[in-house]
């Protein structure tokens with residue numbers, strides 16, 4: 179049966195059941211009725227689709243046998259059952275009536291955290307684009323949408339506490355000299371609509387304010403938050419920037435407190451991402467206030483200053499009752515607060531730090547850039563490799579019980595419109611959805627692609643584009659061309675400062 183992600187078990191029974199206009203849907207949550215009414219139905223057999231809270235050892239069970247009965251312990255489980263049924267309806271739909279093979283499905287997820295990330299800074303994607311994504315993410319049982327909302331190129335939320343963020347840090351004038359302004363932000367009403375729509379579909383929206391690197395937006399709005407106090411413009415290139423928040427300015431911690439206070443009120447998710455990646459320490463080394471903290475605290479290096487900064491932000495978040503998430507560079511200080519969940523993305527030093535942290539009991543999400551990054555072209559991260567990625571293979575069995583789940587991030591430096599966004603995201607994000615849900619012994623690429631076409635049909639019905647599976651695994655020549663072009667763009671070799679900063683961010687920077 180064409181269901182993605184593949185359920186734990188399916189027993190096919192004798193006969194078929196119709197789903198039509200004459201099927202009465204009985205559900206404790208309205209969203210299920212809305213979701214199943216996504217096609218135009220004609221009259222069929224008088225029967226029922228009953229969704230019911232009841233004890234079961236699974237996330238949900240479905241029995242289709244004349245009537246359709248979905249049971250689950252939670253409303254979330256009922257919703258997951260409805261998404262499975264939605265795919266079966268689409269697969270069996272013909273001229274207004276869906277014919278579904280009778281069956282008994284039992285299902286539960288492999289990982290509790292199944293996430294997709296969208297960067298709305300490098301290019302802005304508005305409320306409608308995000309709602310459309312939630313339709314597809316929830317269809318394949320992804321339960322977290324991580325939104326990257328601040329960076330060197332802008333700040334993308336309405337702020338009443340710091341209106342200067344919207345006035346000064348919204349629109350960058352140009353990108354690498356193209357003369358095209360890029361701006362936009364989500365109003366508080368937009369965020370509420372997104373969070374409610376996602377919540378109804380059991381998707382948590384996790385905001386990310388990347389700290390202390392990637393913070394030029396704040397220096398633009400409030401120059402006194404930087405080490406030099408200079409007035410800057412938003413970045414018009416993408417590379418790593420060494421203009422970051424001063425770690426020695428006490429007032430900065432009050433500003434962060436107020437900003438996070440405002441954002442945590444907008445997003446009910448228990449998780450809150452505070453970044454921590456790609457932090458060059460050159461300005462900190464030259465800054466009297468930053469040096470004073472290093473002296474006072476007796477630190478040997480500037481990684482520890484980042485650790486100090488991050489732990490102070492974590493203490494703020496604890497007051498707001500949030501669980502912090504950080505990128506793997508935040509481990510380098512060796513003093514990161516135990517409560518922070520680490521998001522593993524980079525090789526080399528990142529991989530070594532992650533292994534060490536896992537051994538010591540750190541909780542972890544996996545989104546290794548190869549092959550989880552969806553902004554990378556298919557020539558670098560082809561669909562087949564994306565699908566075959568086994569998150570546990572990164573750890574040699576060490577600390578695997580601490581892996582909470584996986585994420586596929588979509589950065590948008592080179593993704594300027596929704597069509598490109600859809601082609602980068604799908605179907606690779608659907609492949610990761612299956613890895614997050616389905617037991618590894620039940621996964622098979624060939625079988626996945628056969629089941630995938632049904633889901634891609636639903637994407638078409640929602641007017642969401644995708645890369646055709648045959649094009650999503652380019653041959654070696656095409657792959658090489660795509661990879662070279664992407665690497666040249668990403669390294670931005672014309673921007674020597676960014677290259678220097680990137681190297682600098684890799685170094686620990688001794689005192």
Ligand SMILES: [Zn+2]
Pocket residue numbers: 404405423424425426427461462465466467468
């Ligand atoms: Zn400073």
